[in-house]
Every structure is written in structure tokens, then in C-alpha cells.
Amino acid sequence: MRGGPGEETTAGWLMTCNPKTFDLEAFRRSGGNLDSWRVSQLWGELAACDPFVLWLSGPRGGVVARGSLRGPARWEGNPDPAFWAEPPPPAYFVPLAVERWLSPPLPAHTVRADPTFATATIVTMPGGRNPHRLSAAQWDRLMNLIDAIG
Numbered sequence: 001m002r003g004g005p006g007e008e009t010t011a012g013w014l015m016t017c018n019p020k021t022f023d024l025e026a027f028r029r030s031g032g033n034l035d036s037w038r039v040s041q042l043w044g045e046l047a048a049c050d051p052f053v054l055w056l057s058g059p060r061g062g063v064v065a066r067g068s069l070r071g072p073a074r075w076e077g078n079p080d081p082a083f084w085a086e087p088p089p090p091a092y093f094v095p096l097a098v099e100r101w102l103s104p105p106l107p108a109h110t111v112r113a114d115p116t117f118a119t120a121t122i123v124t125m126p127g128g129r130n131p132h133r134l135s136a137a138q139w140d141r142l143m144n145l146i147d148a149i150g
Contacts, residue, residue, distance in 0.1 A: 011135055013051070013132065014052070014055050014131060015037050018057045019056060019058050021088075034065070035096065036095050037130070038088065039093065051139070054067075056105065065100065065102060067097050067098040070096055074092065074094075094131075117141070
């Protein structure tokens with residue numbers, strides 16, 4: 001995986017989902033298969049086989065899924081608006097495969113309290129654009145935390 005100029009190599013990606021924008025819970029209840037995600041930056045750095053986690057924002061937030069990207073980001077136009085609060089404008093989407101839905105999720109407060117994530121943009125700029133880079137140390141720690149919840 002790559003990093004930007006002067007940045008540490010990215011070991012994994014953190015994609016965010018705002019439940020006020022996209023109703024992930026209703027989407028999952030409907031039996032939908034999450035096979036792509038909207039991204040608003042770093043399109044050229046996303047590549048097939050890169051690992052990712054999906055972060056749900058809000059009071060019940062945290063890491064809800066993990067998986068891998070199936071290819072680079074591509075312009076797909078408007079997605080199906082059924083689970084969006086407002087139909088999103090045309091955007092880049094990255095194809096992905098969810099390999100595990102976490103039940104229970106890894107709580108956001110657990111991640112924020114861990115010193116490994118002190119410089120992670122999901123902590124320093126939680127309203128930042130998708131995706132967020134995670135360093136090797138952050139990725140490894142996140143996987144350990146996920147494994148600890150079973």
C-alpha cells in the first residue's frame with residue numbers, strides 16, 4: 001500500500017458511514033450485500049486486496065465490519081438511493097468485499113482511548129472525508145482489538 005508524500009505507508013483503510021446519511025442497519029436488515037463504498041479522496045491510492053474496516057459514526061459508533069477492496073475506486077454515478085437520507089450526488093466508489101460483520105462492534109470510545117490512534121485522522125478529524133489512512137501500527141492494533149471481541 002502507498003502513502004502520500006512524506007507520509008507513513010498506509011497499511012489499511014478506515015471507511016466511515018454516517019447513519020444520518022446512509023441507513024446501514026436498514027440496508028443490512030434488507031439482506032443487501034455491501035459491495036462498494038463511496039469515497040471522496042485518495043482515489044488513486046486505493047487498490048485491489050487492500051484491507052479496510054467500516055466505521056459507523058454516532059453514539060453507537062465504532063468498527064462494524066472488516067474486509068478487503070476488490071479493485072481501485074471508479075466513477076459510478078448515482079447509487080441506488082433507497083437507504084440514503086438524500087440521493088447522493090455522483091461520486092467515486094470503491095468495490096469491496098465485507099469478510100466479517102462485527103457483533104458486537106468495536107466501540108469508537110475504545111479506539112479513541114487507545115494511544116496508538118492519537119494521530120489517526122478518525123480521532124483528530126472525525127468528520128473528515130472518506131477514506132482515512134491507518135498506519136501499520138494502527139492497523140495491527142485495530143486487528144488485535146477486533147480479535148479480542150471475538
